[in-house]
Amino acid sequence: MDFKKAIIILIVLVVVFIFSNYPSFTKISFACEEPINYSVGVFDKRFGISYKTFLSVLTQAEAIWEKPMGKELFVYAPENSDLTINLIYDSRQETTSTLSNISDVLEENKAAYKTLQIKYIGLKKEYDSLKDVYDTRVSTFNEKNFLYQSHVDNWNSGKRNSRELFDQLERERTALEIDVEELKILEGELNDIVSGINTLVGTLNRLARSLNLKVDTYNTIGASRGETFTGGIYHSAEGVQDIDVYEFSSRDKLVRVLAHELGHALGLAHVDDKDSMMYHLNESDAQSLSKTDLMALRTLCRIK
């Protein structure tokens, strides 16, 4: 009776032990054998992509692993999911958006600055050639005026009775008066160009200052966000698996961030090859696996 009791207690203990470890018993299956069911959890619209687009990017990321294997490794199954994929918007994506906006504004301002600079060079040329014309005419005028003054002096010191000489002096005076009027018009044109140039210089300087300021802001924000910006994280605890994506700068980058984290979900670790999907910084632009990735995948899935 006591022995039977002991057996029953032992069986109960074994059953309790098995069931208390139930999740880890059922979770044990060989990698790549069965596809991982995933769903989308948090989806923040501030990333500026639609749910539909996100799913299609996910399909693209899946295919990067599935194509070389020729089988399903991931299945979108919201009703029966082992892996939740979250799109979480925080300061990291905000920083990326801010940087991209500043960079756009910088490009526009640079183009505007160049256009104004070309205009400035054109005006400066126009001013220089008109100034040459003006200077030549001023010196001609001075010579003529000097000659006229000596003719007047001669007249004053002479008999002052020659009609012919008097008319000659009057003609010289009238011609000088016309010269003065024409020089005044030229002066007006020169002043217009100068004020145009000054306005342009003011605008150019303001634009240059704001460009420098924006470059500074860009560099400050860029420096403050640091270098190890991988865009996503995979975590698994007590049978609950999550992928959090928090930063991407383009659709192609999002594909890579997701593919990298899906690789972790498959059971892959980081590889020491900069061109690989599983490189810890995930900094390549390729949309397919590297040889190193393929080798790691084949080893994981026990393919010869």
Ligand SMILES: [Zn+2]
């Ligand atoms: Zn990683």
